[in-house]
Amino acid sequence: SNPVSKSGDIVKELEEHCATPVSKLKQIADAMTVEMHAGLASEGGSKLKMLITYVDNLPTRDEQGVYYALDLGGTNFRVLRVQLAGKSGIEYKEFAEVSIPPQLMVGTPEALFDYIAAELNKFISSESEKFRHPSGRQRELGFTFSFPVLQLSIDSGTLIRWTKGFSIQDMVGRDVVAELTKAMDRQGVDMRVSALVNDTVGTLAGGKYDNKDVAVAVILGTGSNAAYVERAQAIPKWHGPHPKSGEMVINMEWGNFKSSHLPLTEYDNSLDAESLNPGEQIFEKMISGMYLGELLRRVLYRMANEVALFGDTVPPKLKTHFILRTPEMSAMHHDTSPDLNVVGEKLKDILEISNTSLSTRKTVVEICNILATRGARLAAAGILGILKKTGRDSFRDGELPNTVIAMDGGLYEHYSEYRNCLENTLNELVGEKLAKHVKLILSNDGSGIGAALLAACHSQYI
Ligand code: ADP
Numbered sequence: 245s246n247p248v249s250k251s252g253d254i255v256k257e258l259e260e261h262c263a264t265p266v267s268k269l270k271q272i273a274d275a276m277t278v279e280m281h282a283g284l285a286s287e288g289g290s291k292l293k294m295l296i297t298y299v300d301n302l303p304t305r306d307e308q309g310v311y312y313a314l315d316l317g318g319t320n321f322r323v324l325r326v327q328l329a330g331k332s333g334i335e336y337k338e339f340a341e342v343s344i345p346p347q348l349m350v351g352t353p354e355a356l357f358d359y360i361a362a363e364l365n366k367f368i369s370s371e372s373e374k375f376r377h378p379s380g381r382q383r384e385l386g387f388t389f390s391f392p393v394l395q396l397s398i399d400s401g402t403l404i405r406w407t408k409g410f411s412i413q414d415m416v417g418r419d420v421v422a423e424l425t426k427a428m429d430r431q432g433v434d435m436r437v438s439a440l441v442n443d444t445v446g447t448l449a450g451g452k453y454d455n456k457d458v459a460v461a462v463i464l465g466t467g468s469n470a471a472y473v474e475r476a477q478a479i480p481k482w483h484g485p486h487p488k489s490g491e492m493v494i495n496m497e498w499g500n501f502k503s504s505h506l507p508l509t510e511y512d513n514s515l516d517a518e519s520l521n522p523g524e525q526i527f528e529k530m531i532s533g534m535y536l537g538e539l540l541r542r543v544l545y546r547m548a549n550e551v552a553l554f555g556d557t558v559p560p561k562l563k564t565h566f567i568l569r570t571p572e573m574s575a576m577h578h579d580t581s582p583d584l585n586v587v588g589e590k591l592k593d594i595l596e597i598s599n600t601s602l603s604t605r606k607t608v609v610e611i612c613n614i615l616a617t618r619g620a621r622l623a624a625a626g627i628l629g630i631l632k633k634t635g636r637d638s639f640r641d642g643e644l645p646n647t648v649i650a651m652d653g654g655l656y657e658h659y660s661e662y663r664n665c666l667e668n669t670l671n672e673l674v675g676e677k678l679a680k681h682v683k684l685i686l687s688n689d690g691s692g693i694g695a696a697l698l699a700a701c702h703s704q705y706i
């Protein structure tokens with residue numbers, strides 16, 4: 245039998261297994277809503293942790309002064325400084341970005357936090373005159389830490405577990421702020437961590453600062469997660485004092501969502517089984533930037549073996565896990581040249597496969613499209629689940645509420661096929677009428693700025 249039709253069979257099978265018709269997406273949204281209720285009802289009630297963030301007030305634009313933020317994501321970390329000028333907003337901001345050396349992701353807590361504190365030290369040391377701090381006043385920092393944390397207060401919390409590429413077992417169960425504070429002491433940085441926030445919560449705060457209708461934040465970067473504003477009354481597991489605002493921000497940790505309705509394939513199953521955290525973060529592994537390129541590699545690897553997609557031998561590089569990164573996948577997916585030259589170059593540069601035929605290149609693009617489409621549509625279903633849980637999908641006092649969803653993360657920002665598909669799918673899911681009231685906005689750097697804003701709200705000097 246000829247390899248072309250067989251290769252077509254594998255692609256067709258992939259397409260079928262990845263299918264996300266609207267009916268399925270609605271089931272997934274409903275399952276998300278059910279899990280949200282369960283996670284809010286009791287600690288450990290669901291795979292969705294629905295973490296209480298101790299953020300019961302979002303920034304109001306009364307905030308004044310200079311504040312700092314540290315944003316530790318999955319790939320990079322950013323240090324930033326903002327000058328807040330009340331109603332006139334952010335007067336000045338400055339940031340530095342450093343990538344995290346891979347060995348530090350699987351080393352010791354001390355090594356990781358010393359590295360971070362040292363970068364922070366560099367940043368402050370090179371500070372310009374205009375940031376001179378009022379004397380006698382300690383610098384204050386919002387720490388964006390994008391991993392699941394059981395928060396004990398706004399400025400403390402213990403790590404539940406690592407996700408993405410991190411695995412530093414000694415850190416699990418320890419207070420993240422205490423570790424950072426100790427490292428700052430060792431590095432001679434005099435700063436107080438005023439707020440510990442998840443990146444979703446930072447994005448929500450940063451988004452709300454710009455637009456009062458922001459009620460939900462979603463991250464699509466290395467990993468994926470969401471946070472939203474919940475009524476305190478709707479959180480049975482919260483036994484603390486009733487917040488004045490009547491509201492509490494919930495960090496869903498939606499990356500760990502799982503449902504029998506999710507269209508899982510053999511590629512997802514093997515990726516999960518061979519990952520650092522098998523059985524966990526199943527939703528994240530289907531939709532986020534760390535994994536899309538790796539799923540693509542797995543499909544190509546099978547096709548190289550079974551239908552000789554790249555000729556008689558299996559290209560050795562194709563065996564290497566995570567060799568195909570999502571930015572590369574995105575570049576291939578967006579290739580508009582008639583000969584698919586970008587696809588050809590990427591296959592050559594990354595996988596050392598030369599002289600690919602146009603039909604092979606087309607197959608690669610088709611697979612990118614299937615995987616990105618599935619991811620984007622599932623993310624849209626997750627958002628629909630939040631709209632349903634909060635009643636933002638239906639009339640209130642005779643009107644449909646306006647909901648703005650603050651989006652952040654490199655995947656959403658740079659992968660336009662993914663972003664457009666997500667937006668179109670959300671419109672399709674909510675229907676024409678509601679679509680006019682639901683808006684996605686890119687909240688660039690929102691997670692860091694939001695943390696600085698929350699540090700300001702929780703300053704020791706107010
Ligand atoms: P983090 O999630 O680590 O906080 P970012 O929000 O900057 O960091 O997201 C980085 C991730 O975004 C990368 O790991 C990658 O998966 C994805 N990404 C970055 N650039 C692109 C791109 N051009 N196309 C697709 N995905 C991208």
Ligand code: MG
Nearest residue numbers: 317443465691
């Ligand atoms: Mg981030």
